[in-house]
Amino acid sequence: MKHSIKLSAAALVVASLALQGCNDGDDDMAATPQAFTVEITNLTHHQPFAPTAVILHEAGYHSYQLGSMASDALEQLAESGDNSELLSMAQANEHVNDTASGQGLIAPGNSETIQMQGLGGDHRLSLSAMLVNSNDGFLGIDAAHLGELGVNDSLVLYAQAFDAGTEMNDEDAAHVPGQSGEGYNSERNDRDFIGVHPGVVGMEDGLTSSALDQSHRFDNPVAKIVVRRTQ
Amino acid sequence: MNKTLSTLAILAALNASPALAQDLSVKITNLTNAIYFTPVLVAAHDDSAHLFMEGATASSNLQAMAEGGDISGLSTDIQALAGNVIENPAAGLLAPGDQTSFTMMTNDGNTHLSLTAMMLPTNDGFVGVDSLMLPTQAGTYTYYLNAYDAGTEANNEVINGGGAPGTLGIPVDPGAHSGTGATGLTSTEANTMIHIHRGNQGDSDTTGGSSDLNNSVHRWLNPVAQLIITVN
Numbered sequence: 415m416k417h418s419i420k421l422s423a424a425a426l427v428v429a430s431l432a433l434q435g436c437n438d439g440d441d442d443m444a445a446t447p448q449a450f451t452v453e454i455t456n457l458t459h460h461q462p463f464a465p466t467a468v469i470l471h472e473a474g475y476h477s478y479q480l481g482s483m484a485s486d487a488l489e490q491l492a493e494s495g496d497n498s499e500l501l502s503m504a505q506a507n508e509h510v511n512d513t514a515s516g517q518g519l520i521a522p523g524n525s526e527t528i529q530m531q532g533l534g535g536d537h538r539l540s541l542s543a544m545l546v547n548s549n550d551g552f553l554g555i556d557a558a559h560l561g562e563l564g565v566n567d568s569l570v571l572y573a574q575a576f577d578a579g580t581e582m583n584d585e586d587a588a589h590v591p592g593q594s595g596e597g598y599n600s601e602r603n604d605r606d607f608i609g610v611h612p613g614v615v616g617m618e619d620g621l622t623s624s625a626l627d628q629s630h631r632f633d634n635p636v637a638k639i640v641v642r643r644t645q
Numbered sequence: 646m647n648k649t650l651s652t653l654a655i656l657a658a659l660n661a662s663p664a665l666a667q668d669l670s671v672k673i674t675n676l677t678n679a680i681y682f683t684p685v686l687v688a689a690h691d692d693s694a695h696l697f698m699e700g701a702t703a704s705s706n707l708q709a710m711a712e713g714g715d716i717s718g719l720s721t722d723i724q725a726l727a728g729n730v731i732e733n734p735a736a737g738l739l740a741p742g743d744q745t746s747f748t749m750m751t752n753d754g755n756t757h758l759s760l761t762a763m764m765l766p767t768n769d770g771f772v773g774v775d776s777l778m779l780p781t782q783a784g785t786y787t788y789y790l791n792a793y794d795a796g797t798e799a800n801n802e803v804i805n806g807g808g809a810p811g812t813l814g815i816p817v818d819p820g821a822h823s824g825t826g827a828t829g830l831t832s833t834e835a836n837t838m839i840h841i842h843r844g845n846q847g848d849s850d851t852t853g854g855s856s857d858l859n860n861s862v863h864r865w866l867n868p869v870a871q872l873i874i875t876v877n
Contacts (some may be wrong), residue, residue, distance in 0.1 A: 474673045480871055481674040575866070577678065579742070583861050607742030610676040612864040613844075620848045620860050634866055 449531035449645035450560065451541065455638040456520045460629040461554065461639070462592065464495025464544035466516035470530045470537055474509035476556060477540045478608050484578040486600070488542070488608075490554040492578035494597025495544040511537065518548070531645070536561040539641060541573075546592035547630045548577040549585065550604070550629075551611045553589035553637045560641060568642040572635035575611040579604050585615060595625075610634070647719040649830035653672035654826065665753040670875040671731070673742040673760070677865045681819040682762040682772060683714030683738055684733035689751040689758050694726040695775055696759040703795040705810065707761070707839075710805045711771045713808030713816060716765040728737050729755055738765070738819055748877075751779070760790070760872065766818040766858060767803060769795040770842045772822050785875045800858035801829035802845065815857070824851035841867070 418607040478488050487499035497515055504510045506576055513534025520526050545551040553573040580602045581624040614630045615621040675682055679829030696719050697707050706718030720730050735745035757776040764770040774790050805824050807814025
């Protein structure tokens, strides 16, 4: 798991004031990181999740926006499961306080817990991960507000499956990573906006190009997320 | 300066009675893959009025909206109950991925919001919400809307121009992904009450088969729309 904590300019000023002995009591709070555990549970029948990209941030950052074009980084995550570009873009964003990647696939019915921490008091959580038995399906949480969580409080979120809109849903084994197919391809041959995933059709239900079957079908929500503030 | 002051005075007056008349900014986004929304009707009304109710029979005006996209009857109905309406904010079809934004002033007592729009191509599917209680505190609130089946027409998935109430068939696929020559999936509608739409089925035969819809294009899962309301 990789972490990068960014100190904002404001926090640095506060920290230096504290060092000069000007601590009036409020500075302690601003300079103490908040920490969270993020537990992700796969609620699907047969859609392993690729490593999750988890991002702790303040207002002003989004990994994706519904109805808008996917970034190239999100296209990579949604088509191949590779979250590295999305995380590196997030690390470079001034509103982002911490990023982490899941350690591996989360199998259906399984969970993974990821630790996050960052300075600041008004955090948001965004996360995304590919549904690997799809062309470009991913689960997402966009900027869930954590600002009102006290220490030991928790928040339950349910994630929906979205379609990146960058690759046609032919369900062909050649284009589905979970079926040993191709991952990222920069060509965009679908509608090119992010919407709710229309679901898996499958070979038994008349999609002749499909390598998927009834087991790969899903409905929303696809994941349960429990966020707990630990510090 | 005078203009600014008077605007501030009006804002102050509005803020003094937040539970009464409200100034709302509304944004609707179509989240589906390839389903268009026909003209949207948004209504603010009291806690007893409805455009539709889950598990109830569709009114004839609801049927006209769900089968052919005609919102005029529903709009007249809700205005007769002192509702505030916004008709057709997208000025036509709201395409997949597109959004429409507008402002809406509500009268005292119109504490709930409802919305309907036909989904194309479907037989009698519509996106809707019934009597969402409007928040009263200033802020931005996000809701997700589901697709309903009016229960008034069999989902035969045949595109034949049929949009008039009681005429079997789908008016058109605005996205032009449909086929032709389908024999029809079904001729019956088992649940004749308003219920959650089971979705389009479609097939992969563009010149025949049982459905004119495309099974890898025209399906959806809920939610089908995002509704963002900002209380100003």
